[in-house]
Amino acid sequence: MKQFTLADCTTESAALSQLNGGAVVKAGGVDLLDLMKSGLIAPSRLVNIRNISGMNGIQSTPDGLKIGALTTLAEISENPEIKSQYAILSDACGHAATPHIRNMATLGGNLLQQNRCWYFRSDDFACLKKGKDVCFAFDGLNQYHAIFDNGTCPSVAPSSAAVALLGLNANVELSSAKRGKRTVALKDFYVKPEVNPMTRTVIQPDELLTAVTVPKPASGTRSAYQKYGDKKSFDWAIADAGVVLEMNGNICRKAAIVMGAASPVVRRSPEAEAVLQGKPITEETARAAGKAAMQGAQPLSMNGYKVQLFPVAIYRTILLAAGQMGRDPSAAG
Ligand SMILES: Cc1cc2nc3c(=O)[nH]c(=O)nc-3n(C[C@H](O)[C@H](O)[C@H](O)COP(=O)(O)OP(=O)(O)OC[C@H]3O[C@@H](n4cnc5c(N)ncnc54)[C@H](O)[C@@H]3O)c2cc1C
Structure with a gap:
């Protein structure tokens, strides 16, 4: 590992004054130290902000x-x-x-x-995110990769x-x-x-x-998040859903339906939200919203299962948010 200096800062202005010449911020250090240990970054100065x-x-x-x-x-x-x-x-x-x-x-x-793509995380693969012009996931092991917006880096x-x-x-x-x-x-x-x-x-x-x-959420707002993974804990999601419902009695005035591990950038689904707007939350509308969220999905060679998993995650999280279902015992966390 390249040698680095540590600037231990206790005020915001002290930390800001250190952020130059390739210095990198350290907060909890959980991801940062992983990136340094795998040789993906080699800063000459760490700016520790943990004590501000x-x-x-x-x-x-x-x-x-x-x-x-x-x-x-x-x-x-x-x-x-x-x-x-x-x-x-x-x-x-x-x-x-x-x-x-x-x-x-x-x-x-x-x-x-940073993202968890194993090609990006490995020092052995010089990919698009490291300034090269190739993505190894397209023809490689892409079971955890994106089903939306995946044409450049999945x-x-x-x-x-x-x-x-x-x-x-x-x-x-x-x-x-x-x-x-x-x-x-x-x-x-x-x-x-x-x-x-x-x-x-x-x-x-x-x-x-x-x-x-x-x-501040509007009155009548209810919300929930659930995450599904290979493991019960100690892992990132392979599909996760966040749901915010603005309710008027049992009628949904407005909804936000968000997916995490579906695309390179967290994604709202206007299609799923439109299915719920102005309707009661029922098993039927929740299932229809989950299905609508998959419009436009383009799975890669090994991640077609996500097109089935996300609708279930969304449907169950809508019912959890609406108070019509308990937390899914098969969800991770
Ligand atoms: C086994 C395992 C399972 C995990 N599962 C999940 C999961 O399910 N869901 C999930 O969300 N995460 C998960 N994580 C990731 C973990 O939550 C993140 O690594 C952690 O939240 C990073 O926070 P940190 O404070 O340690 O950031 P650091 O590692 O200190 O920093 C991360 C990056 O942000 C920059 N940075 C940090 N703070 C600031 C700031 N205030 N201003 C500017 N730049 C900043 C750093 O320079 C660095 O680039 C998992 C991690 C592990 C090891």
Whole structure:
């Protein structure tokens, strides 16, 4: 491993002043150290932001929530207000990874983690995301890869929290020493591979993600998230679904249906949402929404099973959000 220096920062401004010359931010370090150990990145300076107290914690405001980027997944999943008002977010953070990782992993780092494509993660494969012009997944082992938007790089969105936050119309706050602060809607935060396969988000190397804001849900909102995987725990999703329902009695005024491991960037399904809008939530409408979410899916040679798995994940998560079904015992987490 290349030698590096460590800048241990306790304020946001100190950290920002260190973000130059190829320096890289370290929060919990869960993904960052993996990337360094596998030789995918070799920064000369790590900027440790873990001890910046101003970027930590959950604030309830009249407009919703402000969650510091250093808040851990465990803290988010256990917060009583998030559990009751933003169940999709506590479900997503509480079922990511494992209890010990959730105690280390921060919200900012979770949103910024790299994808899990095994060709990208291996030093042996110089792929599109490493500046070359070949993707090994197309003719290779692609059972965990994308079924939508997979024409350039079929890696899938890895962050469980992003599924929930897209459904909740969240924004991220970014800060740079030179350009000050800016707010970006989560729906505009991730960059599709066809736009630029070398980058995952619009964050710049001199920027910190400082907080995430979540608008207050409309009255009558119910939500849920479920994740399905090869393993019960200790793994990323192979299919995950986030559902937000704005209800008027049993009629759904408005829905957000989000899929995680279906495409390179977390994906809302307007087709599934349209099926629920103005209708009661029943087994029939929930199943129809799950089916509609697969419109336009283009599975690769080994991931056709996802076209069957996602509709089930969506259908069960709609009924869970509506309070008509318990958590699926076969879901992971
Ligand atoms: C076995 C296993 C299973 C997992 N399962 C899941 C799962 O089911 N769902 C899921 O979502 N995740 C899963 N993860 C991933 C894990 O949740 C992430 O690696 C973790 O959330 C990253 O957070 P961190 O604070 O450690 O980030 P770091 O590793 O410290 O950082 C990650 C990246 O973000 C950058 N960064 C971090 N914070 C900031 C900031 N505030 N501003 C600017 N840049 C920043 C870093 O430079 C780095 O590039 C799993 C991980 C493991 C090991």
